[in-house]
Amino acid sequence: MVSTVALKSDTRQRFLLESCDVRGQYISLNKTWLDACSRVDYPAPVAKVLGEAFVAAGLLAATIKFDGKLTLQVRGSGDVHLLVVQVTHDGNMRGLARWKAIPEQTSLLEVFGQGAQLTIAIEATEGAEPYQGIVALEGESLSDAIRQYFETSEQLKTHLQFAVSEHSACGILLQALPVDGRTEEDEDGFNRAVALAESFNAQELLEKDLERLLHLAYHQEQVRVFDAESVAFLCSCNRERIDGLLLGMGLKEVNDILQEQKQIEVTCEFCDEAYRYDRVDVDALFNATPGYENTNDDSGVAH
Numbered sequence: 001m002v003s004t005v006a007l008k009s010d011t012r013q014r015f016l017l018e019s020c021d022v023r024g025q026y027i028s029l030n031k032t033w034l035d036a037c038s039r040v041d042y043p044a045p046v047a048k049v050l051g052e053a054f055v056a057a058g059l060l061a062a063t064i065k066f067d068g069k070l071t072l073q074v075r076g077s078g079d080v081h082l083l084v085v086q087v088t089h090d091g092n093m094r095g096l097a098r099w100k101a102i103p104e105q106t107s108l109l110e111v112f113g114q115g116a117q118l119t120i121a122i123e124a125t126e127g128a129e130p131y132q133g134i135v136a137l138e139g140e141s142l143s144d145a146i147r148q149y150f151e152t153s154e155q156l157k158t159h160l161q162f163a164v165s166e167h168s169a170c171g172i173l174l175q176a177l178p179v180d181g182r183t184e185e186d187e188d189g190f191n192r193a194v195a196l197a198e199s200f201n202a203q204e205l206l207e208k209d210l211e212r213l214l215h216l217a218y219h220q221e222q223v224r225v226f227d228a229e230s231v232a233f234l235c236s237c238n239r240e241r242i243d244g245l246l247l248g249m250g251l252k253e254v255n256d257i258l259q260e261q262k263q264i265e266v267t268c269e270f271c272d273e274a275y276r277y278d279r280v281d282v283d284a285l286f287n288a289t290p291g292y293e294n295t296n297d298d299s300g301v302a303h
């Protein structure tokens with residue numbers, strides 16, 4: 001089957017439903033999503049949860065203020081045992097899924113197994129303390145689990161809608177604005193916003209841009225839309241990091257591998273970039289690192 005699909009741009013965009021006291025966030029991943037899937041031949045059910053994780057992580061990163069890297073991770077004992085998506089504050093994303101078998105059902109329990117955990121971690125570029133929140137992976141879908149995470153950690157009513165296809169992964173988040181002295185009546189704004197969001201289906205979420213979606217659902221509400229920010233697939237791996245990995249292994253182990261294979265090749269799991277080290281590279285690396293200058297001295301552990 002040949003189909004031509006006009007690629008939407010990769011954006012995340014904030015909006016306000018002022019008359020509902022609701023803030024919103026929209027994300028549309030297109031080339032980012034194609035790039036994320038181009039490295040591995042993901043079976044459709046695995047691609048679906050990975051796409052949802054990309055959307056979830058993108059929405060979380062756009063909603064939480066941080067300067068550094070946010071990681072969304074699911075670990076379980078089920079068919080899909082690992083799901084990782086990372087987003088930097090400026091919208092660079094990478095992610096992967098690992099599976100033992102192709103899940104036949106779509107519920108979280110069937111896909112990730114009993115006792116699976118969702119971890120949200122934030123590593124700040126500098127200064128700020130790292131943050132880590134771990135919750136049991138509960139609910140029918142990843143959007144359910146993320147909603148529960150928001151409602152527990154931020155005590156804010158949250159609604160999420162995700163849609164994933166081969167070409168696109170899109171999502172929308174609605175959150176009740178914290179309003180002092182909120183009354184029952186104010187809650188109606190959030191409920192109305194959710195009911196209207198549910199009026200558009202997955203196809204519309206995938207194909208229409210934010211302005212069009214908002215017009216469809218909220219033409220009777222007061223809406224404010226902020227500038228779109230770009231999002232892209234960009235891996236943060238680099239040679240310095242692989243250097244650190246080899247130094248962490250220690251010279252003896254690295255030498256053992258070199259003797260066996262003549263060359264060490266480390267491939268990034270996220271982007272497939274291969275980093276190669278031969279004898280000359282290894283000597284240069286270890287000789288330039290304090291604690292390793294004397295390569296025959298194995299009396300101490302180098303840090």
Ligand SMILES: [Zn+2]
Pocket residue numbers: 235236237268269270271272273
């Ligand atoms: Zn990489």
